Amino acid sequence: MKIYTKTGDAGETSLFGGMRVPKDDARVRAYGDVDELNAVLGFAMALEPSTFESAMLATTQRDLFTIGAELATPDPAKMGKALARSGSAISGSDVGALEDVIDKHESKLKPLKNFILPGGTPKAAAFHVARTVCRRAERSVVTLSRTEQINPAIIHYLNRLSDLCFVLARAVNQQAGTPDVQW
Numbered sequence: 001m002k003i004y005t006k007t008g009d010a011g012e013t014s015l016f017g018g019m020r021v022p023k024d025d026a027r028v029r030a031y032g033d034v035d036e037l038n039a040v041l042g043f044a045m046a047l048e049p050s051t052f053e054s055a056m057l058a059t060t061q062r063d064l065f066t067i068g069a070e071l072a073t074p075d076p077a078k079m080g081k082a083l084a085r086s087g088s089a090i091s092g093s094d095v096g097a098l099e100d101v102i103d104k105h106e107s108k109l110k111p112l113k114n115f116i117l118p119g120g121t122p123k124a125a126a127f128h129v130a131r132t133v134c135r136r137a138e139r140s141v142v143t144l145s146r147t148e149q150i151n152p153a154i155i156h157y158l159n160r161l162s163d164l165c166f167v168l169a170r171a172v173n174q175q176a177g178t179p180d181v182q183w
């Protein structure tokens with residue numbers, strides 16, 4: 001099977017279930033931004049130290065694929081088939097898992113009294129990029145939610161994930177002995 005199908009050459013794509021929509025549709029934008037976030041997280045994971053929260057980040061990438069499947073499936077009747085790999089939709093327990101990791105790392109970090117500039121080690125800088133891409137994905141999903149019904153846990157998850165990326169950037173810098181740069 002070839003990677004190219006030519007079915008999108010006219011500026012349309014298919015959602016899960018077969019419905020054709022323009023490639024700039026709010027739904028396509030939302031799951032595209034989530035896909036970009038997943039790629040940026042993969043890049044952050046590949047940077048040294050590669051073992052830093054690697055299992056949790058791999059789970060997060062799977063969660064983002066689940067979110068993408070949910071966003072690409074406007075027909076609730078077809079959701080089960082779309083989520084066949086993950087088994088279930090994103091839920092409050094997935095959000096809680098992110099909060100647990102945030103709390104674990106935040107308890108070891110100095111409290112912030114100022115804004116900090118994004119950067120530090122390459123891995124921390126990648127987490128800062130992931131944080132900003134996550135915020136964009138969150139905005140896209142919020143825009144979509146104004147006209148389409150979506151799982152509200154997706155917005156909660158993305159909101160918490162951006163916080164987690166910020167904390168992971170600080171934690172990996174701390175682990176490397178690189179201080180936060182205050183603004």
